[in-house]
Amino acid sequence: MANDRLRTAMLAANLTIETLAEKVGKHEKSVENWIRTERVPHPQTRAMVVKVLGVREVDLWPSLRESPRPAADEAELLHLYPSRSAITGAIWQELLAGVEEQMDVLVFSGAFLVEQYDLVPLIQRKAKDGVRFRLLVGDEQAEAVVQRAIDEGTPGGLEGRIQLMRRYLADVVDLDNVEVRTHGTILYNSIYRFDDQLLVNPHAHGALAGQSPVMHFKRHPSGNIWNHYMKSFERVWQIAIPENGEVNHGQD
Structure with missing residues (x-):
């Protein structure tokens, strides 16, 4: 191995x-x-x-x-980053380039993935090869989003970033193997899944997402952490609103 x-x-x-x-x-x-x-x-x-x-x-x-x-939890944990901004560009690029089956994202905005790492062209290219993408972004009018922006000290800023992200993703929302949904849930963690690897970015009251730690996990046969966070993703996915008005019940 x-x-x-x-x-x-x-x-x-x-x-x-x-x-x-x-x-x-x-x-x-x-x-x-x-x-x-x-x-x-x-x-x-x-x-x-x-x-x-x-x-x-x-x-x-x-x-x-x-x-x-x-222990299973130690086997699953690959690395702990002191902040999201401490994750190097090389790590993001390796994770994105390495996706072969499925990428899932749960965020409010996540626009940095598009602006820094060319997420849209990557989706367009990999979706043609059968890679499945499920992208959960915030509803900028949701109460949880508005309150989060206030708590961060950036009222209106987060909402604008979400609108920008939704505009970016409009270029891929109708592609086969791509689903984009919006949600208004409280974002306890941002989640980024790349096949069998997972980045979990917990959020702290009053802090920006980029300032909070990130845990890097790898799926383990006897581990519980992967399933714990992916169950959270699935719960939000089920109640989120499809951007194109359609629900594609693809298999994980």
Whole structure:
């Protein structure tokens, strides 16, 4: 199995295979093997790697725990980012480019995905290949949206960003495999699903979404966290309003 924890930590630190190899004094092939096979380096090498990446050994190699296997929640968690703005462009681009089956998004606006990462052309391209997209954005007139903008200290600003996002998505709303719906629920978390990987951005009262932490999960057979957040997504999806007036009951 690939070591997604190591790969994610490297992306978070803006390090390539070449730069990490140089920093820890190892051959690039060694680093490639650590990622591709989950091979655990020698203790001295591990110490250098975690120092460079700023994480713990067990965050990269859970097998080093005294327990024979990590708890399900620890197995699912790949990385914890101190804020959404701390997620590098390389991570967003890898997640978006890597989608092969399904992408789900639950936000109020999410316009940054279009403006910074060309989400619309990506949807147009991948939808033709059968990738399914479900996009939940806010209703700018909903009470929860208006109150959220006030709480953030940006009255009217959030509503404008939502209108902008809905305009962006109007270019893909009628495509096969694409569904866009609006909701007026309280947004406890923004959710971004990329096949079997999940970013969850909890929200704090009075703080902007970009200032709040993000948890990066990977679906695990015995884990509960993935299902917990995706059930939340599904509940909102069921009561949301289709932008094109149609409901496509596609399979997950």
